[in-house]
Amino acid sequence: MHIRPIRNGDEAAVADLWSRCGLVRPWNDPFSDIAFARATPQAEVFICEHGSTVIASVMCGHDGHRGWVYYLAVSPDHQGEDLGRAMMTKAEEHLGALGVPKLELMIRETNAQVVKFYEALDYQTEPVIVMSRWLKPPTEGRHD
Numbered sequence: 001m002h003i004r005p006i007r008n009g010d011e012a013a014v015a016d017l018w019s020r021c022g023l024v025r026p027w028n029d030p031f032s033d034i035a036f037a038r039a040t041p042q043a044e045v046f047i048c049e050h051g052s053t054v055i056a057s058v059m060c061g062h063d064g065h066r067g068w069v070y071y072l073a074v075s076p077d078h079q080g081e082d083l084g085r086a087m088m089t090k091a092e093e094h095l096g097a098l099g100v101p102k103l104e105l106m107i108r109e110t111n112a113q114v115v116k117f118y119e120a121l122d123y124q125t126e127p128v129i130v131m132s133r134w135l136k137p138p139t140e141g142r143h144d
Contacts, residue, residue, distance in 0.1 A: 001083070003090050006038065006045040006057075013054040014047060021073040027138030033071070037061065042098075045071075046090050048083055056083040060091035060103075067095035067103040088121055106130060 006014060015030035024030055037043040043061030047054050055078045059071040069091050074083045095103055105123070107114055115125075 001048055001050065001086065003046055003048045003056075003086065006034065006047055010047060010054060011035075014045065014057050017054055017057055017073050017075060018071055020076060023071055023073055033059070044094055046087065046094070048087060050078070056087050058087040058091045060095055062095060062098060062100045067091075067098075067100035069103060069105040072105075084117060085121065 011031055011034050014034060015024070018024050018030050034045060037045050037059050040061060042063070043059065045057060045059045048056035053075075055075040057071055057073045058069060060067060060069050062068065069088070072084060072087055072091075074081075074087070092103060104126070105118070107118070
């Protein structure tokens with residue numbers, strides 16, 4: 001298992017992984033999300049390779065106040081091998097080294113099974129309501 005930052009040429013494999021893991025939505029173009037993260041000094045996309053195949057990923061960054069995690073994905077063929085835990089550890093170590101005091105993430109209500117995964121990593125449900133407003137309206141699909 002080799003975890004490293006994303007490099008040029010990895011984008012299609014990462015987008016494919018996200019698609020196979022059900023993380024892609026019509027209004028979230030994975031290539032745009034990868035490019036935006038890579039152009040942002042506060043963000044990083046890490047991947048895990050098995051040979052030359054991308055089998056896991058995590059996107060993380062901070063907003064100057066808190067750290068955030070997105071696109072934690074493990075290939076269906078490799079789930080149950082602790083890769084999700086390894087990718088979260090990598091994100092936590094990266095953000096911790098930047099001085100980020102707290103990490104947060106959002107889980108879609110339709111993805112309830114992942115809550116147990118994060119609870120096993122000592123994440124807790126916070127008493128907050130997440131609100132949003134599109135600054136650039138999505139071109140298709142729902143607005144969540």
